[in-house]
Amino acid sequence: MNRKVLKIPKKVSAFGYEFDVILREDLENDNSAQGLAKFKSKQILIESSLDYSQQVSTLIHEIIEVGNEYLELGLEHKAICGLESVLHQALTTGRNPLIRVNK
Numbered sequence: 149m150n151r152k153v154l155k156i157p158k159k160v161s162a163f164g165y166e167f168d169v170i171l172r173e174d175l176e177n178d179n180s181a182q183g184l185a186k187f188k189s190k191q192i193l194i195e196s197s198l199d200y201s202q203q204v205s206t207l208i209h210e211i212i213e214v215g216n217e218y219l220e221l222g223l224e225h226k227a228i229c230g231l232e233s234v235l236h237q238a239l240t241t242g243r244n245p246l247i248r249v250n251k
């Protein structure tokens with residue numbers, strides 16, 4: 149059986165900036181979070197112990213955080229989490245999903 153190794157991208161572009169996407173162990177211990185967007189250093193950190201589907205969800209979350217910051221939307225964190233959830237479901241489920249999270 150040919151199994152594809154699924155990996156999140158090493159970089160994502162937003163608003164003309166390139167963010168390095170870095171998988172990091174023990175992010176949850178430092179920040180009690182599964183992901184973190186760092187605007188000065190243009191980094192998105194993602195907890196490496198998460199499964200791939202959760203990593204994708206966390207990346208979506210952090211991209212929304214980036215949009216919230218640059219567009220000065222002032223979204224409450226609850227709204228960001230809700231958008232993460234609906235986008236993750238819409239992009240990863242169904243017969244022919246845009247993002248495959250299952251091998």
Ligand SMILES: [Zn+2]
Pocket residue numbers: 209213225228
């Ligand atoms: Zn957040």
